[in-house]
Amino acid sequence: MIELRGLTKHYGQTVAVQDLSFTVRPGQVTGFLGPNGAGKSTTMRMILGLDKPTSGVALINGKAYRELDHPLNEVGALLDAKWVHPNRSARAHLQWLAASNGIAKSRVEEVLRLVGLSEVAGKSAGGFSLGMAQRLGLAGALLGDPKVLLFDEPVNGLDPEGILWIRRFMQRLAAEGRTVLVSSHLLSEMAQTAEHLVVIGRGQLMADTTTKEFIERSSEMAVRVRSPQLDQLRSLLTSNGMTVKEDGQGKEGPALIVANVSSDDVGKLAGANDITLFELSPQRASLEEAFMRMTGGAVQYHGEGVDQVMGGAL
Incomplete structure (x- = not known):
């Protein structure tokens, strides 16, 4: 379990995270969402002890990361898929991680099989595509068979087949009773992957709820209706x-x-x-629409429309 209590991070006068409190529970995938600059990466870095909070605490199973006796056996993380020496093979990279954390060498081959990299394990990681690098990062996160996992944009660079694979992979990890926290900009994918959502904006908590409740709460209720007596209706x-x-002229x-x-x-x-009626169906916004409606005021950087930038030339 991951617990944040009043977590705050200031960089000089800039407030990156402000009084953030939430709990990530085992047994489900929790999506971590927010606009660019919302503080997601900073929050994950503080959970992993890579950044020191200005105030508040981030706990993993009741302890700060620095207090864990065997961190890789308790927490696995994928924050930067390209954090690998380019001249090392995938196997050598994982063997180095295993040796530095007292993990059996045999575990390396197990995680390579799990992420589908066995056939290229002897190749230099520097030649990997971003999708392959993501898989290698996943292997590193799983090396110690941890119960807590954090993934930052894990589907980045993956093709549709790879995205489907990692969705099912994360759901299977959660089904095993692990705590899984994943950030992503692919909201349509998060709608299918995460059962629970934590949404932040400008470093502050905006929502901590199930995916279904978030969409329902952040979108208007509507009904689509078809009838041979449409004008009368x-x-x-x-x-x-x-x-x-x-609603236009469809098929x-x-x-x-x-x-x-x-x-x-x-x-x-x-009826009265x-x-x-030929159709009477409730309509709900997508996760993207619900997300934009909730976080629109918390976007840090707003761009101009293309036609404005091009002086109306388009």
Whole structure:
């Protein structure tokens, strides 16, 4: 388990993390989200003892990282996939890590198989693609068979097959009872990977909830409805104070989106007025839309639109 209590980090006058408190529990993948500059990497570095907090504490199973007797056996981390001597082979790199932490040499071959690098284990890590480097970083994180794992952008550089593999891999690690904290900018992937989300903005906690609850809380409720009596239905809905917009002409025909109502509300109204419905389906925003709605005011750097930058030339 990972516990943060009032964790704060100042760099001079700059506040990177401010009074951050949350708990990452075992048995589920916890996604760690926030805009660029939100303080995610700084927080992970403090958990791992790489940065010293200005105040507050970060604990792993009740201890600060520096107090752990055998860190690699208790915590595994992937923060920088390219942190490998380029002239060392993948196998030599892992053997060096194992030897420095008193881990059996046989474990090296086990983790190479786990991450699918056995066939290239003798090649220099400097020639690895970013995706292969990510796999090697995962192998290093797993070397001591730790119960706590932290991954910073672990799918970076992976192709769709690799992304699917690592999603299932992390979920399997969590299912084994491990604590898994993973940051990622691929929000659509996090929606499928993480059961729980911790969201920060400008170094402060914005949400600590299940993925489902986060999306529901951060997005408006709406209903998509199709009917052969669409004009009559539209008039009925608007006359009852409902906000309606067109949903375009799809393969199934035109539809309406009714905002801030439940499917029960629309269904009862249509039924009472003898209007046939072909579709009545609740709509929810994606994780990306919910994330943008919640964190829009916490983005540190805002860019201009392309047309503004190009002087309207586009």
